[in-house]
Amino acid sequence: MSAPVLAARDLEVHYTTSDGLLERLARRGDTVRAVDGVDLALEAGETLGLVGESGCGKSTLAQALVGLEETTGGTVTYRGRTLESLSGEDRQTFRTDVQYLFQNPGASLDPRLPVGDAVAEPLAVHDVVPPARRDERVAELLELVGLSATDANRYPHECSGGQRQRIAIARALAVEPSVLVCDEPVSSLDAGEQARILNLLADLRDRLELTTLFVSHDLSVVDHVADRIAVMYLGRVVERGTPADLFDDLLEPEHGTEDERGDQPTLHPYTEALVSAIPEPDPLWEGRRIVLEGDVPSPIDPPTGCRFHTRCHRLVPPDPFDLEPAEFRPVMTLRTRLDRVESGAIRGPTPATIREALGVSSLESGPELTTTAIRDAIGLPDSLSDPAAERRLEAALEAVVAGDVSSARSTLEDAFETPCESCSPAFRPVADGHEIACRRFEESRDE
Numbered sequence: 013m014s015a016p017v018l019a020a021r022d023l024e025v026h027y028t029t030s031d032g033l034l035e036r037l038a039r040r041g042d043t044v045r046a047v048d049g050v051d052l053a054l055e056a057g058e059t060l061g062l063v064g065e066s067g068c069g070k071s072t073l074a075q076a077l078v079g080l081e082e083t084t085g086g087t088v089t090y091r092g093r094t095l096e097s098l099s100g101e102d103r104q105t106f107r108t109d110v111q112y113l114f115q116n117p118g119a120s121l122d123p124r125l126p127v128g129d130a131v132a133e134p135l136a137v138h139d140v141v142p143p144a145r146r147d148e149r150v151a152e153l154l155e156l157v158g159l160s161a162t163d164a165n166r167y168p169h170e171c172s173g174g175q176r177q178r179i180a181i182a183r184a185l186a187v188e189p190s191v192l193v194c195d196e197p198v199s200s201l202d203a204g205e206q207a208r209i210l211n212l213l214a215d216l217r218d219r220l221e222l223t224t225l226f227v228s229h230d231l232s233v234v235d236h237v238a239d240r241i242a243v244m245y246l247g248r249v250v251e252r253g254t255p256a257d258l259f260d261d262l263l264e265p266e267h268g269t270e271d272e273r274g275d276q277p278t279l280h281p282y283t284e285a286l287v288s289a290i291p292e293p294d295p296l297w298e299g300r301r302i303v304l305e306g307d308v309p310s311p312i313d314p315p316t317g318c319r320f321h322t323r324c325h326r327l328v329p330p331d332p333f334d335l336e337p338a339e340f341r342p343v344m345t346l347r348t349r350l351d352r353v354e355s356g357a358i359r360g361p362t363p364a365t366i367r368e369a370l371g372v373s374s375l376e377s378g379p380e381l382t383t384t385a386i387r388d389a390i391g392l393p394d395s396l397s398d399p400a401a402e403r404r405l406e407a408a409l410e411a412v413v414a415g416d417v418s419s420a421r422s423t424l425e426d427a428f429e430t431p432c433e434s435c436s437p438a439f440r441p442v443a444d445g446h447e448i449a450c451r452r453f454e455e456s457r458d459e
């Protein structure tokens with residue numbers, strides 16, 4: 013089997029945020045773990061979709077794969093060779109063979125250059141066709157992307173967003189690449205333009221037999237174009253599979269609701285939440301939308317173990333207790349919110365900051381903070397089903413009411429440590445070509 017066209021192995025891209033030169037020299041500042049240990053392969057001829065929420069590291073990963081972003085760990089290979097080892101002619105081949113289509117097409121176009129000159133530029137830089145044939149080739153390229161030869165005389169500001177993206181595509185194709193990396197190519201366009209550009213890209217991919225990495229925050233867009241999908245969360249890939257692997261379990265009506273199936277879908281819980289959020293055209297669909305707890309944590313201080321554990325609705329409960337995931341989730345939510353009180357994300361602890369962090373409104377619960385008010389705000393049951401767990405929880409809640417957040421945190425931390433926070437899940441195949449990095453599907457490896 014031939015090597016993947018592009019591959020990342022244990023890839024890291026960490027940024028150091030520092031305001032001034034002195035800080036930079038002293039290497040002070042926070043480390044943003046934008047990409048933090050990613051393995052991914054783009055095989056010849058395929059379209060690989062890379063999805064995840066804004067800020068999860070998709071663009072950084074895509075740019076590192078094409079050599080536009082400096083890596084801080086791991087390797088990137090192009091047809092089996094690391095990018096650093098490419099030099100001379102090989103480096104030149106890589107630079108033309110792999111083209112990058114940016115999110116904002118306007119930004120990559122010089123406003124002073126007419127469209128024809130913009131498309132001719134890469135032809136001249138890489139000496140792709142002799143000067144005498146350049147105008148003819150520019151006209152061909154413009155027609156290839158659905159523009160006309162006469163558009164060569166227009167300026168970028170005279171073109172619509174969709175037309176500018178077509179010009180950017182023509183520029184990328186000018187050097188006859190075999191790999192196209194499309195980074196959110198339609199996110200800045202209106203719905204009609206989005207569909208037209210997506211169709212154009214799919215058509216060009218088929219006609220020119222392009223290998224494509226398609227980056228998008230929109231799972232339904234990726235579903236339409238990709239042969240395989242990689243789902244990214246907070247700097248890591250958590251699931252890889254085909255669109256059918258990701259969508260059929262949850263969206264196909266014949267599979268029934270989760271209750272009817274009596275089991276859980278074979279998906280990473282994060283993917284499950286993303287899929288459940290896709291507007292469903294079938295009015296008979298009875299699946300439930302999963303609303304995740306809180307926001308995406310900061311890549312400066314990502315959660316330990318599985319990065320998704322602070323928001324996961326399928327957390328593995330701690331061993332000593334006999335708890336259902338659904339009743340354990342709010343216990344973890346309480347822990348996460350108390351952590352925020354102490355970590356300074358919300359300044360505190362004062363009675364007001366404790367209330368704010370826990371979401372306890374004094375209008376609804378009265379001026380006195382009570383354990384019942386906290387249970388209501390967090391969604392904790394009146395009593396956990398395991399009496400031993402309930403005793404520990406109640407002790408922590410009483411400490412919060414007494415204003416002793418620190419003691420409440422350590423009680424909760426001691427009693428309710430989930431394996432999801434202590435172990436980083438490795439990928440485990442759940443079907444042919446379908447892999448998930450989640451504690452529920454694997455033997456964990458310790459961090």
Ligand SMILES: Nc1ncnc2c1ncn2[C@@H]1O[C@H](COP(=O)(O)OP(=O)(O)OP(=O)(O)O)[C@@H](O)[C@H]1O
Nearest residue numbers: 027044046065066067068069070071072073229311
């Ligand atoms: N040059 C930089 N310096 C510091 N942090 C950065 C830099 N570039 C990106 N980041 C941070 O790295 C993280 C990942 O950013 P990235 O743009 O790769 O995410 P994304 O998934 O592509 O999001 P979006 O779709 O919004 O572009 C974010 O937290 C972002 O703020």
